[in-house]
Amino acid sequence: MNPTSTPPRAGNPFVVLAVIASATLMIVLDASIINIALPRAQASLGLSDTARPWVITAYALSFGGLLLLGGRLGDRFGHRRMFLLGLAGFALASGLGGVAASGTTLILARALQGVFGAILAPAALALLTTTFTSPEDRARAFAVYGAVQGLGGAVGLLLGGVLTEYLGWRWCLYINLPIALIVALVALRTLPPSLERTRAKLDLLGALLSVTGLAAVVYGLTVAGEGGAETHPALASATILTGVALLALFLLRQSRARNPLLPLSIPADRNRATAFLSMALIGAGMFGMLMFLAFYLQSVLAFSPLATGLAFLPFSVGIVLGSSLASKLMQRLGNSRTMWIGLLGAAVGMMWLVPVGAGPGFWTQVLPALCVMSFGLGVYFVPASSSALTGVRDEESGVASALVNVTQQVGGSIGPALLNTIFLMATAATPGIGLQTPEGYRAAFGAAAVLFLVALIVVLVLPRRASRRTAA
Incomplete structure (x- = not known):
């Protein structure tokens, strides 16, 4: 839409905000909710240990790999149309996963969720921008949007525990159907139409x-x-x-x-490249850690799915607390120093988790490790996102913002597979009972710790030191 065009009319803007927030919540939930359900799903469908990470990876890979294209589709065909298409496709893919009778069908459904999520997410963000035009209203709307993204992971972990415990793992996928139906009915009446579309070719x-x-x-x-x-x-x-x-x-x-x-001018800057590379490494370690920690709690420590979901809550709280401190540290120390301080704490927390055992060590080992790790990650994520967007031209700010999510998802697609490979190598001598013994988890968590340490080295070595505030 050009600057002289009249903004498209919408329904009540706060109803539009509720529609966009609900759709966003679905996407964020499905990045975490399946972690709690995966042990039960693997047992139910007879999923092999080598196929196990694909339930996580298929979603992250298709979502992250197609997110930039999804944004271009909205520009080309209209954000409202792509929002509704993405919402319908996401719901159908969720239903397919819920009725899956084999691991292959579940993995396919998760991949399709990622495809349609990559269409839905950028359309939702674009509609938020066009609906709320005044600086005050836009700030409030983005605060709600950010809160949904920040808390959605915690909600997903807890909801995954409740649904798996009382209704079965399939409801972690079925839950999207009523949400999508209500959102679609309201969206049809309230979302503004797109007045203009770009004719640029799709790559x-x-x-x-x-x-x-x-x-x-x-x-x-x-x-x-x-x-x-x-x-x-x-x-x-x-x-x-x-x-x-x-x-x-x-x-x-x-x-x-x-x-x-992907305009290569965005990651060509050393400071932005540092942010993107470190986020990919952290995404790989974090996604892999979350998958194996859910298995460890349920298979070794005999936690129920509900108890597992509750056990992850301190992780989400730690990220929120760390993020609240990050802005103050950035003002005093600059982006890079704040990033490596956060990564140092995250790496210490991950290394604390490595020597897990078969005994009741949740309170003395797992819980403090999660608290230290998550607080460090919270301190790291804010300056990393800031560095990724600093100095980007206005016309490329949308792509750069999407690339922040893309790099985390790309790391998240590789991490579970990498850690699963290391886990299986470590448990090769005990096939069939590897999930019940701590050796494989030690190896997987050790690999995640190495990824965190590499990210720390990247942040220490790569940034350009020209500015105290942006690179110090």
Whole structure:
């Protein structure tokens, strides 16, 4: 829409805000709710240990890999239309996952959730921007939007425990159906139509290269976890190298495309590159840790799904508390120093979690580790997001904002597969009972700690030191 156009009329703006917040909550919930349900789902569907991480990875991979394309689709075909399409597709994919009779169907459903989530999320954000035009109203609306995103993970973990405990793991997917139906009925009456659309070409080949490249890397890690690193090393290596080559072709295409999904000028700045790379590493370690910690609590410590959901609440609270401190630290120390202070705390918390045992160590080990780790992550995330957006041109701010989410999801698609491979290698001598013994969890948490430490090294080494406030 150009500056002289009349803004599209909408229904009550606060009803529109409720519609957008509810749709956003669905997307955020499904990034965390399945972690609690996965142990029961794996047992119910007979999912193999090597296929296990794909339930998490399929969602993160398709969501993160297609998020930039989803934003372009909204610009091209209208944000209202894409919002409704994404909402309907997300609901149908959730229903497919709920009725899944095999692990393959569940993984396919999770991938489809990610595809339609990648269409829904940017459309929701764009509609929020066009509905609330005054600075005061927009600030309030974005405060609600940010709160939903921040608290949605905690709600998902707790809700996943309640639903799995009392109704069964399938309701962690069915829950989206009534939410989507109500949101759709209200959205049809209240969401504003889009007046103008861009005619820029869609880089479908770029999107295909990025998603298939990531999928090949993750599949190669899966092959290695099945023993391919020893029995079929050529297959595991060739698949991973193929994925890396496809990702390299994606970057080459973006450097030459007239309308790239990812303008390479955004991550070319060293400070922004530091933020994006560290976020990908943290996403990999955090997503993998959350998956295995849910298994550890339920399989080793014999926690119920509800108790597991409650056990994760301090993690969410710690992130909120750390985030509240981050802005004060940034004013005094700058972005980079605040980032490495947060990452240092997060790495200490993750290392605290590594020597888990089979005994009742939740109160003395798991809980304090989660508190320290989450507080550090909260301190880190705020300056990392700020660094990722600092110095970006106005016309690229939307893409840069989306890239923050993309990098976390890309890391989140690789992390569970990587940690699962390490877990299976560590438990190769005890097939069938690896989930009930602590050895594999120690190895997986150790790998996550290494990822956190690498992120810390990146933040210490890479930033440009020109400015105290942005790079100090």
